[in-house]
Amino acid sequence: MKEANRQLAEWDTELNQLHERNGDLGLKVQMLEQELKEARRDREANKNSVPTVAEFPEPADLLNQLKARRKKSRADMVDIATLLEILEAATD
Known part of the structure; x- marks a missing residue:
């Protein structure tokens, strides 16, 4: 027990x-x-x-800002527009 x-x-x-x-x-x-x-x-x-969609400035505005910062930049409007397309595609 x-x-x-x-x-x-x-x-x-x-x-x-x-x-x-x-x-x-x-x-x-x-x-x-x-x-x-x-x-x-x-x-x-x-x-x-x-933000769901990134809003980028117009290519001409970006090009002007770039030229203001880098006087000897060889980028042109087509380059800026292409870069914006790449950025917009990356944000989708």
Whole structure:
């Protein structure tokens, strides 16, 4: 009978330890779920704040800005227009 009581006491101790660990894991799951909700909320906010289409200046304006900064630039209007097409394709 003493042996059975001792075995029951051991099992009771193990069961208590498992309940404690399970409680800790439950708390951890709740914390991770909260972090996930916040991350999703932040992601939605970021997605809504990012412009969907990039707006570039006209090629002539860009060429004038380039010539103002780099007087000896050999770029011409066709080069600028091509660069804008590349940038617009990259943003799609």
